[in-house]
Amino acid sequence: MKVLVTGGAGFIGSHVCKALAEAGHEPVVLDNLRTGHLWAARFGPFVHGDILEIERVAEALKTHRVDIVMHFAALAYVGESISEPDIYYRTNVIGSLSLLNAMRLAGVSRIVFSSTCATFGNVDRKIGDNEAQNPINPYGASKLMVERILRDYAAAYGIGSVALRYFNAAGCDPSGELGEVHDPETHLLPIALQVAAGTRSQLDVFGTDYPTPDGTCIRDYIHVCDLADAHVAALNVLETGVFKAFNLGNGNGFSVRQVIDRVEAVTGRKVVWQAAPRRLGDPPLLVADATAARVKLGWVPRFSSLDDMISHGWSFMNNQQNKLAAT
Numbered sequence: 001m002k003v004l005v006t007g008g009a010g011f012i013g014s015h016v017c018k019a020l021a022e023a024g025h026e027p028v029v030l031d032n033l034r035t036g037h038l039w040a041a042r043f044g045p046f047v048h049g050d051i052l053e054i055e056r057v058a059e060a061l062k063t064h065r066v067d068i069v070m071h072f073a074a075l076a077y078v079g080e081s082i083s084e085p086d087i088y089y090r091t092n093v094i095g096s097l098s099l100l101n102a103m104r105l106a107g108v109s110r111i112v113f114s115s116t117c118a119t120f121g122n123v124d125r126k127i128g129d130n131e132a133q134n135p136i137n138p139y140g141a142s143k144l145m146v147e148r149i150l151r152d153y154a155a156a157y158g159i160g161s162v163a164l165r166y167f168n169a170a171g172c173d174p175s176g177e178l179g180e181v182h183d184p185e186t187h188l189l190p191i192a193l194q195v196a197a198g199t200r201s202q203l204d205v206f207g208t209d210y211p212t213p214d215g216t217c218i219r220d221y222i223h224v225c226d227l228a229d230a231h232v233a234a235l236n237v238l239e240t241g242v243f244k245a246f247n248l249g250n251g252n253g254f255s256v257r258q259v260i261d262r263v264e265a266v267t268g269r270k271v272v273w274q275a276a277p278r279r280l281g282d283p284p285l286l287v288a289d290a291t292a293a294r295v296k297l298g299w300v301p302r303f304s305s306l307d308d309m310i311s312h313g314w315s316f317m318n319n320q321q322n323k324l325a326a327t
């Protein structure tokens with residue numbers, strides 16, 4: 001199938017393009033390259049464009065005879081969403097609405113949407129697909145609004161959608177071909193790896209007084225290649241006029257302190273860290289119950305060990321540095 005992948009030059013989008021191509025599909029990347037990388041858009045045609053440009057997106061859908069859209073293009077930093085809600089609602093909500101309307105113009109009626117565990121807010125147990133969604137930051141709220149729009153577009157216009165709610169995406173393609181490169185980097189795992197590699201002096205641990213066993217936030221890390229596999233599997237469950245949602249995680253929670261310990265063990269390097277104030281918008285605990293994804297998508301994670309995610313990220317970072325050193 002021909003799949004338009006918005007944000008296909010980004011971290012998760014590029015891994016999904018590779019998985020689609022390997023499964024015999026044809027990804028077409030649409031990306032404005034504001035945070036994505038052209039080098040990562042290598043698995044099919046590339047369209048330089050923005051999801052807010054309805055006519056341009058409709059044109060791309062028609063020109064490339066697209067069957068299905070996978071929508072990753074978004075802003076995704078919790079902290080930034082609190083200080084800059086305007087750009088979050090504009091990009092994530094209005095951008096998604098524009099994309100859906102471009103799909104209607106072009107007669108494309110199926111979409112897989114990149115949603116998030118941040119739609120849930122504070123929940124003190126494993127989070128299943130039917131848990132109440134009460135986001136505590138604009139990022140999570142913006143994604144929940146799109147889920148609502150997708151439900152309404154399914155009912156009114158017959159657009160079939162699957163929202164995949166990721167817990168914490170981590171790791172990278174084991175071949176080292178793709179990886180996580182953000183500027184600025186804000187995510188825990190790549191920052192811890194940078195400190196281990198000596199390219200960053202220290203890691204700030206945001207909050208050491210949470211109601212968790214060691215006082216730091218607990219997250220459920222999921223390998224980006226496992227996320228990518230779930231997207232390919234989602235193609236089989238898209239149904240006209242129906243909205244479906246699945247949580248994607250491993251069901252294992254790791255605190256920030258535990259992640260630091262594992263990074264030190266896997267890399268054999270010290271990760272210098274200091275306690276810092278809590279980051280606004282962070283719930284203490286986010287751990288998935290992804291039973292439904294396993295049963296209904298037939299999804300089986302290949303790299304559920306945190307150590308695998310760390311070692312793949314570490315290899316990619318070292319390859320990047322070797323390449324930079326050689327240029």
Ligand code: UDP
Pocket residue numbers: 078168186187188189191203204205206207217218219256279282
């Ligand atoms: N975190 C941290 N220091 C950092 C970056 C992140 O302590 O420099 C914490 C953050 O507060 C959260 C966890 O690590 O509890 C995961 O954050 P990340 O930004 O990687 O992912 P998010 O949960 O925001 O999707």
